[in-house]
Every structure is written in structure tokens, then in C-alpha cells.
Amino acid sequence: MRRAVLLEFRKMRRLRTLPIVLVMVVAVAALSSASLFAGSTQTTFEDPAAHPWAGLLLSYTLMAAMTSPILAAVLASRQTDIEHAGTGWTLASIAGFTPGTLCRAKLAALSGILLAAVLIQTLLVVGAGMLAGIRVPLDAGPWIGYTLLLFLVDVALVALHIWLAATVENQLISVGVGMLGAFLAVFTLLAPGAAFWIAPWGAYALISHVAQTAGEVGYVTPPYPWIIGLLALVGITFTLATRRFNRLER
Amino acid sequence: MSAVITTRGLTKTFKSHTAVDSLDLRVPQGVVYGFLGPNGSGKSTTMKMLLGLTRPTRGEIEVFGEPLTPQSRTRLLPSIGSMIEAPPGYGHLTGAENMRIVADMLDLSSHQVDRALATVRLTEHKDKLVRNYSLGMKQRLGIAMALARDPSLLILDEPTNGLDPAGIEEIRTLLVQLAGQGITVMVSSHLLDEIDKMADVLGILSAGRMIFQGTRDDLFQHSIPDLLIETPDPAAALALGITATPVTGGIRISGTDKDQTAEIVRRLAVAGVPIHEVRRIQQSLEDVFMDLTGRGGLL
Structure with a gap:
């Protein structure tokens, strides 16, 4: 498996994976921090009761929900499409790497990139908050919790998109589903009651550590059992689906 | 081997x-x-x-x-x-x-x-x-x-x-x-x-x-080449009921083995049909191949 993962990194050359991730990370960080520079926001920077970090986390949550499904779809689609175009499934099979192994290796490789991307993204947003002048101490717990869950949900989405991209050769479908997913993810943030029903994109709303009630932004505890259940379900589905790929005759 | x-x-x-x-x-x-x-x-x-x-x-x-x-x-x-x-x-x-x-x-x-x-x-x-x-x-x-x-x-x-x-x-x-x-x-x-x-x-x-x-x-x-019998009177040969295709200078018969060839020649001779030459038609490998596959789309 280690060898298969290293091969995926070799295949990433010229796929522009890193530039795409970098652009998305900077864009999310920039859009999330845009409100920091509004005059009305800056008045709350020294008031702990106004929860300026929670406001920034809410903005980050919204931007991440808007962009992460598209990023997951694009990364998974590009990394999987090369196997269709280059007869890679057969090449790997006759070298002893099953299609299922290939899919799992792709997930592992992309997960490594996503981990770095989500961490940098969060650090950029926090850094922007500090640069803008938030004097209230950072509420590290919700930020760390959200970053970790955002990474896990991104990995789950990439897994589903790898499965989709491997199953349907036309990658417009995979990317199209990702764009629809972005819309649904934002929708569930605005209508939280729907989040459970629009899985897996509803997960971007479920992992939110902040909520706005009557104009006030405050921290909330996400429904961990639901999130763990959803992630476990995706994990089991991906494992079974990739095992099934090994039995498929192309 | x-x-x-x-x-x-x-x-x-x-x-x-x-x-x-x-x-x-x-x-x-x-x-x-x-x-x-x-x-x-x-x-x-x-x-x-x-x-x-x-x-x-x-x-x-x-x-x-x-x-x-x-x-x-x-x-x-x-x-x-x-x-x-x-x-x-x-x-x-x-x-x-x-x-x-x-x-x-x-x-x-x-x-x-x-x-x-x-x-x-x-x-x-x-x-x-x-x-x-x-x-x-x-x-x-x-x-x-x-x-x-x-x-x-x-x-x-x-x-x-x-x-x-x-x-x-x-x-x-x-x-x-x-x-x-x-x-x-x-x-x-x-x-x-x-x-x-x-x-x-x-x-x-x-x-x-x-x-x-x-x-x-x-x-x-594996494949029996067609038999070509050169005769100036193909009509007479066909009149004997031999299943054959008239061609220039004679008749062409498909799928005949050695014994059948001998029998056809004997019948023609008995009937007094002049026979100038009896020979198998040279086949290319492609002809043999086509016969075997029934011309199923091969080039």
C-alpha cells in the first residue's frame, strides 16, 4: 500500500494538484477574513462578549462549506481520470495492484495534501484575525475541533468522489456533483434542520462550532455522534465499494 | 515442444x-x-x-x-x-x-x-x-x-x-x-x-x-482447394449432374476430396467429355483463412 501511495504522488506531477489547492486555500482564507476589515466588525475586536473569534469562525465555516465540496471533487476527479485516460487500471492490475488498492492509495495521497491544506487555511484565517487586530484571546478549542472535523469531512467527500470518478468515466459528472454539493452545503448552513437529510454535504453544517441566534454569534457543540456515524458510514461504504472494484471486469 | x-x-x-x-x-x-x-x-x-x-x-x-x-x-x-x-x-x-x-x-x-x-x-x-x-x-x-x-x-x-x-x-x-x-x-x-x-x-x-x-x-x-477441370465442353460436363460452376475454359468444383475427384474424372471420361487438364486452384493463406472464418469481417 505504501508503494501505491508513493506512486500516486508521482502521478500528481503536472496535474497541477498543488497549485489548485494553494489557490483554494488562499481564496478561502481571503474570503473568510474579508469582513475583518469592515469598520463595524473592528469595533468588536476588544470586546470578549462580542465573540470576535466566533464571528470569524462562522465566516470561515461558510466559506469552507462553499468551496470544500468543489475542491474535493476536482482533486478526486483529476487524480482518478488519469487511470481512465491512460489505461492505468489495466496497467496496475497486471502489475498486481488492484483497482481497489489504487482508489485507496489515491485517497491516502490526497488526504495528506488536504491535511496540510486545511491546517494552512486555518492558520491563515487565524493569522488574518490577529493581523486585523483582534485583541481577545483565541478560543483554541472550537478552532482546533472545527479544523480537525473539516479535514475529516473533506477526506470523506474525496473518498466519495474517487468512487464516483472511478465508476463514471465522464468527469463532468463528478465535478458537477461537487458544485451541487457546494450549494447544498451552504444551504444546510442557512437551514440547519436540513443538514441531516442532505448527507454528506450537510456534514459541513453539522461540524460547525458556531451558530448565530437572534443576531448573536456564539459557540455550540456539534452533534458528535451524528458526525462520527456519518464518517463511519462513508468509511464502510468506501471500503466495500473499493473491494467491489476488485471484482469488476473492465 | x-x-x-x-x-x-x-x-x-x-x-x-x-x-x-x-x-x-x-x-x-x-x-x-x-x-x-x-x-x-x-x-x-x-x-x-x-x-x-x-x-x-x-x-x-x-x-x-x-x-x-x-x-x-x-x-x-x-x-x-x-x-x-x-x-x-x-x-x-x-x-x-x-x-x-x-x-x-x-x-x-x-x-x-x-x-x-x-x-x-x-x-x-x-x-x-x-x-x-x-x-x-x-x-x-x-x-x-x-x-x-x-x-x-x-x-x-x-x-x-x-x-x-x-x-x-x-x-x-x-x-x-x-x-x-x-x-x-x-x-x-x-x-x-x-x-x-x-x-x-x-x-x-x-x-x-x-x-x-x-x-x-x-x-x-486444413482447407481443400477448389478443383478446376479444363474442358472445351463445360455444358456437357454440367449435363451429367455434377455440381460445379462454369468458368472460362472449364468448370470449377468446390469441396471435393481425392476419391470424389477420381469419380468425377471417371464419369466425364465415360461420357466422352474431353478433359484437357485437372488441377487444384492455388490458394492464398487469406483464402484459406476466409473459408475457415466464413468471411466474418476479416480484412
Whole structure:
């Protein structure tokens, strides 16, 4: 498996994976921090009761929900499409790497990139908050919790998109589903009651550590059992689906 | 001569369609085995089964004398180079980078990679992106990928597909050279002409069934050429009730063996029909092939 993962990194050359991730990370960080520079926001920077970090986390949550499904779809689609175009499934099979192994290796490789991307993204947003002048101490717990869950949900989405991209050769479908997913993810943030029903994109709303009630932004505890259940379900589905790929005759 | 590949009753059925039907294949060691058949006759499906890419519905496969199972496949694959359906290659990578991926998959040395590239004369193009390769270069890269592991058996599915005559000749020469080095080469094609000039043994598939397997000479013997009887009076010959086609200068009779020929000649002589000459019509290999496959789309 280690060898298969290293091969995926070799295949990433010229796929522009890193530039795409970098652009998305900077864009999310920039859009999330845009409100920091509004005059009305800056008045709350020294008031702990106004929860300026929670406001920034809410903005980050919204931007991440808007962009992460598209990023997951694009990364998974590009990394999987090369196997269709280059007869890679057969090449790997006759070298002893099953299609299922290939899919799992792709997930592992992309997960490594996503981990770095989500961490940098969060650090950029926090850094922007500090640069803008938030004097209230950072509420590290919700930020760390959200970053970790955002990474896990991104990995789950990439897994589903790898499965989709491997199953349907036309990658417009995979990317199209990702764009629809972005819309649904934002929708569930605005209508939280729907989040459970629009899985897996509803997960971007479920992992939110902040909520706005009557104009006030405050921290909330996400429904961990639901999130763990959803992630476990995706994990089991991906494992079974990739095992099934090994039995498929192309 | 011992067999590198043997199948017994090999069958593959997709729902109601039988792609390969009770195939008894025998590929001897160290030869170029030409696997011929019209498009859709089951060549690729057979080759996929030989490589363990597709599971047979029925039948047995032995490779290097060992039954092909999921366990033995892992042991056998390093000795089998193959190219199935389309030449592999990631278009966004160079030829050398593609070969590096194959080398990493199979734990090959850079020496093996360089030698494989040199064998297919791709060394000077190895740093070009594969998407910029011509079809012939892609085919050669696919063969290099198959050769890099120093295989004892090479299974190539239509390696000359889409190539110009010079490219076909180049691949043909290469395969004959490889067989000369002791590598058993099984190569499929729907074009008789491509295979005829390099194959030592032919296997002809039609509608999933093996209709002939043997040498080129065996193939000629397999088909009875038409009989041409030269006579100035073909009408008189036909009046005797002999099933024949009138041609310029005589009649032409199909499917007659030696005894039937003697009987026809005797009847003509008894009836006083003048006979100037009795001979078999020279057949090309293609004619024999067409007869066997029923003109099922072969070129």
C-alpha cells in the first residue's frame, strides 16, 4: 500500500494538484477574513462578549462549506481520470495492484495534501484575525475541533468522489456533483434542520462550532455522534465499494 | 515442444452472450503465436482471462505449467509482459516518467527500464510528454512497459493497431527478434497479413470458438482447394449432374476430396467429355483463412 501511495504522488506531477489547492486555500482564507476589515466588525475586536473569534469562525465555516465540496471533487476527479485516460487500471492490475488498492492509495495521497491544506487555511484565517487586530484571546478549542472535523469531512467527500470518478468515466459528472454539493452545503448552513437529510454535504453544517441566534454569534457543540456515524458510514461504504472494484471486469 | 499456455474448455459468458466458447489453447514455448480472429471474436477476452483480469465462466488455464489462480497469479505476473486493448501511458507524464512508475510498481532497476526503451527505440523520445506521442510511439512505449520486467511470456493484444506499414513492419521485426531471444510471444490481430509474416503457430478464433490451431502448413492442409477441370465442353460436363460452376475454359468444383475427384474424372471420361487438364486452384493463406472464418469481417 505504501508503494501505491508513493506512486500516486508521482502521478500528481503536472496535474497541477498543488497549485489548485494553494489557490483554494488562499481564496478561502481571503474570503473568510474579508469582513475583518469592515469598520463595524473592528469595533468588536476588544470586546470578549462580542465573540470576535466566533464571528470569524462562522465566516470561515461558510466559506469552507462553499468551496470544500468543489475542491474535493476536482482533486478526486483529476487524480482518478488519469487511470481512465491512460489505461492505468489495466496497467496496475497486471502489475498486481488492484483497482481497489489504487482508489485507496489515491485517497491516502490526497488526504495528506488536504491535511496540510486545511491546517494552512486555518492558520491563515487565524493569522488574518490577529493581523486585523483582534485583541481577545483565541478560543483554541472550537478552532482546533472545527479544523480537525473539516479535514475529516473533506477526506470523506474525496473518498466519495474517487468512487464516483472511478465508476463514471465522464468527469463532468463528478465535478458537477461537487458544485451541487457546494450549494447544498451552504444551504444546510442557512437551514440547519436540513443538514441531516442532505448527507454528506450537510456534514459541513453539522461540524460547525458556531451558530448565530437572534443576531448573536456564539459557540455550540456539534452533534458528535451524528458526525462520527456519518464518517463511519462513508468509511464502510468506501471500503466495500473499493473491494467491489476488485471484482469488476473492465 | 512444451507449452507455456494451455487452456481446457475455457469459456466466458456475459449474461446471454458467450464471448469465448470451450477454448483449448496451446501456446508452445519460444514461438510467436498469432492469435487471429475478426473483431468481436473473443481474442481480447481470452487474453484478459490468461492474465487474470477477467474470470472464466468455465474451464482451466495453465501458465508455465501452473494452474492460474489468484494466488499463483501474483507469482506468475512478474514473468508475463502484456499490453491489452490500448497501449497504457499517462499522457501528462513523459515516457521516462511512465517507465519509472512501472519500475516502481515492479521493483525494476533503471538498467531494465533503459534497456526496454532502447529495445523499442524510444530512448531519444523518452523525455517527451506521452500525450504528444504518435500512435506508433505509444504502442512502442506500451511494449517497453511489457518488456521492462524481462518477461518469459509476452501477451500483446493488437500491438499494430492503427500503425502505418512502416510501423507494422518495425513491431513485427521486434517481435520476431524477441522470440529469437527465447521469449514466447502471443500476439493477436484481426489482420491476417500482419500475423502471417511473423507467426510460427496460428490460432484462429471465430465467434468465440477455436476453428484452427497449428502451423501455416497445417492451415493449408486444413482447407481443400477448389478443383478446376479444363474442358472445351463445360455444358456437357454440367449435363451429367455434377455440381460445379462454369468458368472460362472449364468448370470449377468446390469441396471435393481425392476419391470424389477420381469419380468425377471417371464419369466425364465415360461420357466422352474431353478433359484437357485437372488441377487444384492455388490458394492464398487469406483464402484459406476466409473459408475457415466464413468471411466474418476479416480484412
